[in-house]
Amino acid sequence: MQARLTVSDLACRRGDRVLCRGVNLALQSGDACHVTGANGTGKTTLLRSCAGLLTPFAGTVETEGAIGLLDERMGLDPDLQLGRALAFWQKIDGCADVDAAIEVMGLDNLLDVPVRYLSTGQRKRAGLVRLIAQDAPIWLLDEPLSGLDVRAIEQVTALIARHGESGGIALVASHQTLSIAGLTTLELADYAPSTAPEPAA
Amino acid sequence: MITALLKRDLARFFPFTGSGAALPVIFFLAVAMLYPFAVGPDAPLLARTGGGVVWIAALLAAILPLDSLVARDIELGVFDQLKLRGVTEEVSMAVRLAAHWLSFGPPLILATFPAAALLNLDGETLHILLLGLLAGTPGLAAIGLMIASLTASLRAGAALSGLLLIPLALPILIFGAGALARMDVASLGFVAAISLVLVALAPFAAGAAIRAARES
Numbered sequence: 001m002q003a004r005l006t007v008s009d010l011a012c013r014r015g016d017r018v019l020c021r022g023v024n025l026a027l028q029s030g031d032a033c034h035v036t037g038a039n040g041t042g043k044t045t046l047l048r049s050c051a052g053l054l055t056p057f058a059g060t061v062e063t064e065g066a067i068g069l070l071d072e073r074m075g076l077d078p079d080l081q082l083g084r085a086l087a088f089w090q091k092i093d094g095c096a097d098v099d100a101a102i103e104v105m106g107l108d109n110l111l112d113v114p115v116r117y118l119s120t121g122q123r124k125r126a127g128l129v130r131l132i133a134q135d136a137p138i139w140l141l142d143e144p145l146s147g148l149d150v151r152a153i154e155q156v157t158a159l160i161a162r163h164g165e166s167g168g169i170a171l172v173a174s175h176q177t178l179s180i181a182g183l184t185t186l187e188l189a190d191y192a193p194s195t196a197p198e199p200a201a
Numbered sequence: 202m203i204t205a206l207l208k209r210d211l212a213r214f215f216p217f218t219g220s221g222a223a224l225p226v227i228f229f230l231a232v233a234m235l236y237p238f239a240v241g242p243d244a245p246l247l248a249r250t251g252g253g254v255v256w257i258a259a260l261l262a263a264i265l266p267l268d269s270l271v272a273r274d275i276e277l278g279v280f281d282q283l284k285l286r287g288v289t290e291e292v293s294m295a296v297r298l299a300a301h302w303l304s305f306g307p308p309l310i311l312a313t314f315p316a317a318a319l320l321n322l323d324g325e326t327l328h329i330l331l332l333g334l335l336a337g338t339p340g341l342a343a344i345g346l347m348i349a350s351l352t353a354s355l356r357a358g359a360a361l362s363g364l365l366l367i368p369l370a371l372p373i374l375i376f377g378a379g380a381l382a383r384m385d386v387a388s389l390g391f392v393a394a395i396s397l398v399l400v401a402l403a404p405f406a407a408g409a410a411i412r413a414a415r416e417s
């Protein structure tokens with residue numbers, strides 16, 4: 001897997017407030033980076049800018065390789081059974097087999113349950129299955145550990161580590177500590193605008 | 202990929218498979234049923250005004266599916282995930298437009314037959330009415346999609362979209378129902394032309410609206 005994620009001099013804006021500016025980041029294949037910062041420092045906005053879903057207020061984002069995004073919105077139809085909701089993304093991604101990922105995440109006995117009956121943690125695990133099946137080299141994970149039990153947290157941490165070993169990039173925004181070898185940290189509070197939040201002209 | 206997307210959208214919106222998707226057709230028939238009760242069983246009067254009533258019913262029925270048309274998938278993050286997989290907002294909106302029309306246009310056209318019987322419409326009127334709806338419903342679907350995506354990020358979006366659709370749909374109504382008054386299919390050409398322009402514009406307008414909703 002060949003992948004690259006370069007962020008240069010990025011400024012993020014939410015509404016008319018600049019949340020962070022001057023963010024620089026260069027991730028190569030195998031790199032993992034932990035984005036930390038208090039609530040409202042722009043972690044989600046940074047990740048969505050990296051995904052190309054938001055236009056950067058300033059600076060540029062360059063990526064090489066497909067992007068997989070996991071945030072609090074799983075894209076799974078609440079009225080559909082979990083198996084069918086996942087099957088839709090499987091068809092879009094053109095991937096042959098999600099069964100292995102479903103088993104790893106311990107969802108194999110929930111496939112006939114409508115997504116709206118799943119708990120927060122189960123829904124998060126379903127999102128992770130979708131992410132694994134997408135097989136994208138760049139992972140942007142927004143709070144991937146929130147709502148998960150101890151065992152699932154270990155599994156997800158191992159999953160991110162394994163993704164790095166196989167040449168993938170992971171950019172993880174999380175309040176939890178991540179125990180992954182070679183993890184770099186990006187503290188967003190360091191990039192907060194020096195003055196009080198200013199209107200973005 | 203497009204096929205999978207269209208299948209999903211159709212399953213969501215098609216009558217009797219999607220949730221509440223049969224409502225527009227039921228609503229349409231209910232109006233056609235109520236009208237004779239309201240004006241009395243005067244057969245010639247019904248025959249003369251019935252075609253216009255069917256048009257109004259079709260226009261109002263087009264409003265019903267709007268609140269779930271786009272807003273729900275924005276909340277679910279479906280468009281975000283599709284974008285990451287190289288499906289632009291314009292493409293997903295073009296597919297959504299096709300699914301939206303298929304799920305309310307043809308069922309409404311079919312429902313026009315029982316409605317015509319209820320309103321005592323003769324064969325000639327029914328003929329013009331069917332052609333008019335065939336030409337006009339794609340335009341109504343396109344207006345609906347644009348409005349639904351523009352109002353998706355607003356809290357009172359559902360109520361607002363109904364109010365917005367009515368003035369925008371006026372040209373279709375005027376030319377479509379006008380053909381009935383003069384028993385002349387010529388003005389249906391205008392309806393078809395308006396629909397064509399709207400259908401061509403809708404995916405771009407709706408796609409831009411979805412991108413704008415992300416920034417808000």
